[in-house]
Amino acid sequence: MSAExxxxxxxxxxxxxxxxxxxAVAFAFVVGGPPxxxxxxxPLPVLLMDxxxxxxxxxxxxxxxxxxxxxxxxxxxxxxxxxxxxxxIRVPLVRVQAVDVVRPLVGRVLGISELxxxxxxxxxxxxxxxxxxxxxxxEVRAELLAIGAGLAASTPEAPERPIASVPNGRLLASNLLNxxxxxIALFLTLTxxxxxxxxxxxxxxxxxxxxxxxxxxxxxxxRINAEFSFSISESPDxxxxxxxxxQTRHETIRPGRIQGVRLVEPLLWRxxxxxxxxxxxxxxxxxxxxxxxxxQLTRALLPVGRRDQVDELLQLVLPxxxxxxxxxSAVPTRAKRKAPLSYRWLAxxxxxxxxxxxxxxxxxxxxxxxxxxVQSIRLTQGPVQRRLDLVTLHVDTAGRHWSAAARDRDATExxxxxxxxxxxxxxxxxxxxxx
Amino acid sequence: MTYLRPSPRLxxxxxxxxxxxxIPTAVAAAAVGALESTQVAVAGFLVAVAAIxxxxxxxxxxxxxxxxxxxxxxxxxxxxxxxRRIAVVPYGRMQFLDVTAGPFERAFGLATVRLHTAAxxxxxxxxxxxxxxxxxxxxxxxxxxxxxxxxx
Numbered sequence: 001m002s003a004e005x006x007x008x009x010x011x012x013x014x015x016x017x018x019x020x021x022x023x024a025v026a027f028a029f030v031v032g033g034p035p036x037x038x039x040x041x042x043p044l045p046v047l048l049m050d051x052x053x054x055x056x057x058x059x060x061x062x063x064x065x066x067x068x069x070x071x072x073x074x075x076x077x078x079x080x081x082x083x084x085x086x087x088x089i090r091v092p093l094v095r096v097q098a099v100d101v102v103r104p105l106v107g108r109v110l111g112i113s114e115l116x117x118x119x120x121x122x123x124x125x126x127x128x129x130x131x132x133x134x135x136x137x138x139e140v141r142a143e144l145l146a147i148g149a150g151l152a153a154s155t156p157e158a159p160e161r162p163i164a165s166v167p168n169g170r171l172l173a174s175n176l177l178n179x180x181x182x183x184i185a186l187f188l189t190l191t192x193x194x195x196x197x198x199x200x201x202x203x204x205x206x207x208x209x210x211x212x213x214x215x216x217x218x219x220x221x222x223r224i225n226a227e228f229s230f231s232i233s234e235s236p237d238x239x240x241x242x243x244x245x246x247q248t249r250h251e252t253i254r255p256g257r258i259q260g261v262r263l264v265e266p267l268l269w270r271x272x273x274x275x276x277x278x279x280x281x282x283x284x285x286x287x288x289x290x291x292x293x294x295x296q297l298t299r300a301l302l303p304v305g306r307r308d309q310v311d312e313l314l315q316l317v318l319p320x321x322x323x324x325x326x327x328x329s330a331v332p333t334r335a336k337r338k339a340p341l342s343y344r345w346l347a348x349x350x351x352x353x354x355x356x357x358x359x360x361x362x363x364x365x366x367x368x369x370x371x372x373x374v375q376s377i378r379l380t381q382g383p384v385q386r387r388l389d390l391v392t393l394h395v396d397t398a399g400r401h402w403s404a405a406a407r408d409r410d411a412t413e414x415x416x417x418x419x420x421x422x423x424x425x426x427x428x429x430x431x432x433x434x435x
Numbered sequence: 436m437t438y439l440r441p442s443p444r445l446x447x448x449x450x451x452x453x454x455x456x457x458i459p460t461a462v463a464a465a466a467v468g469a470l471e472s473t474q475v476a477v478a479g480f481l482v483a484v485a486a487i488x489x490x491x492x493x494x495x496x497x498x499x500x501x502x503x504x505x506x507x508x509x510x511x512x513x514x515x516x517x518x519r520r521i522a523v524v525p526y527g528r529m530q531f532l533d534v535t536a537g538p539f540e541r542a543f544g545l546a547t548v549r550l551h552t553a554a555x556x557x558x559x560x561x562x563x564x565x566x567x568x569x570x571x572x573x574x575x576x577x578x579x580x581x582x583x584x585x586x587x
Contacts, residue, residue, distance in 0.1 A: 282553060374525075374528075375524075375525075375528045375552040375553055375554035375557050376522055376523060376524040376525070376528065376552055376554055376556070376557030376559070377522070377523045378520060378521065378522040378523070378556070378557065379520065379521040379522075380515075380518055380519065380520045380521075381518065381519045381520075382517070382518045383517055383518070386519070394556065396552070396554035396556045396557045397553075397554055398552075398553035398554050399554075403554065403556055418521060418523060421523075422508065422509055422523050422525060425525065426508055426525065429525075429527065429585045432585075433585055
């Protein structure tokens with residue numbers, strides 16, 4: 001299928017330009033389309049322009065396909081691309097944080113998938129193979145992960161053991177029981193009522209309302225799309241996450257790459273005993289066209305589930321971590337005056353391996369961070385806190401989405417933590433580098 | 436734990452920075468006021484001077500608040516007046532260091548040393564170090580960082 005080149009180099013799938021250009025072609029039709037519809041028969045120049053755009057996109061895609069080649073050698077993924085500006089990308093596989101197989105809608109139709117390598121640090125994530133035949137993508141992923149783990153490249157993909165899955169009914173229900181969704185519904189209802197009162201303003205009002213809630217709506221649809229038919233399984237090379245409605249995604253998170261986990265308990269879910277477990281890995285901040293990935297979505301280990309499922313999962317990713325605040329972890333009563341809403345949730349606790357902090361007003365969030373991953377520890381004290389003799393302790397990791405913040409601790413306790421935690425972190429780091 | 440402090444020249448450097456912004460502002464306030472009347476011009480000038488004085492007082496306290504300590508395994512940086520911050524950064528977590536000196540700092544023979552870790556939030560910088568001290572700190576931190584480097 002993919003033409004073999006000298007030196008073990010391989011081309012991507014020949015249909016790649018089509019899948020890559022699909023978006024651009026659709027855009028061309030959207031831009032060129034409406035005038036055609038309104039004018040009955042399409043005027044020739046518009047039609048020609050469409051054709052030229054499509055031809056250019058396809059030509060560009062074919063050229064980029066012709067000059068792109070990749071191979072796996074010396075423990076690296078090597079990728080060469082570019083016609084005018086030649087680029088050579090080398091990805092040391094030992095440094096790979098996670099490997100995703102992403103299949104956009106067009107890709108699913110054509111039977112091809114994209115392989116994305118998630119790296120730490122900042123910069124553009126050009127470490128991707130788009131596209132490979134579906135079966136080949138899965139093989140290459142197994143190969144990359146095997147080399148990254150120091151095994152022979154031919155090691156077959158490790159067997160996986162299913163741990164948990166989320167029924168789609170529950171996923172939909174949980175997304176509807178969301179403050180955002182309720183805001184959308186309320187907004188649209190109010191607009192409809194307003195429209196009924198003055199019927200000639202109905203349409204503009206509705207249009208404005210939809211425009212107003214569009215970001216929320218987009219996020220909601222994006223979340224459902226990304227987390228539909230979610231399942232997670234365990235395998236020796238890491239945790240495997242499968243999900244997606246239109247665009248399917250298969251991720252592998254390697255053990256020991258996890259920077260922190262977060263338990264989220266929204267107000268409306270508590271009645272059902274539901275919660276959400278998210279994971280943070282060291283990942284590039286993607287400043288490039290975020291359109292490819294569903295925005296700033298945090299990776300959920302479990303989009304919605306019962307507490308016992310969460311505890312089971314947690315023991316797999318961070319064995320020994322505790323998500324329940326033990327006695328004596330609460331903040332002093334005077335913190336109520338500074339944080340009246342979140343006061344009753346604020347708590348922090350730690351043992352010699354994990355630091356945990358709970359915050360939140362309406363949504364309760366518990367962050368657990370392994371000491372071995374701690375990058376820095378910070379103590380801050382604002383003017384109000386100083387009057388009340390309180391401090392906030394931040395424990396930072398290389399994770400992208402959150403850090404653990406123990407808010408409004410007693411100042412003496414905070415300073416004691418600031419002097420004792422670096423020792424814990426050092427011990428955990430030494431242990432991690434030995435084992 | 437005793438903190439080392441930035442050079443006393445940092446305060447002079449900040450004064451110079453403030454003067455380059457403040458004096459033209461005060462003159463402009465007076466000039467705009469002069470279009471109206473002399474009293475307004477004087478009032479405008481006085482208000483501008485008062486504002487500059489307040490900023491200077493805040494700046495002075497902030498300059499005094501900076502402090503850093505090199506401990507066995509980590510660097511501690513203290514800063515801030517309104518919001519007080521103390522950051523502890525282990526040497527092994529250092530990704531890279533940079534030493535910068537803007538035009539004002541250069542004029543006073545000062546430099547800023549900044550420590551970067553893989554976490555975006557850990558902001559450890561020490562402004563107003565004499566150039567020699569900045570170079571010493573940079574070399575020492577780089578050596579310690581290399582000796583204690585840890586994976587992500």
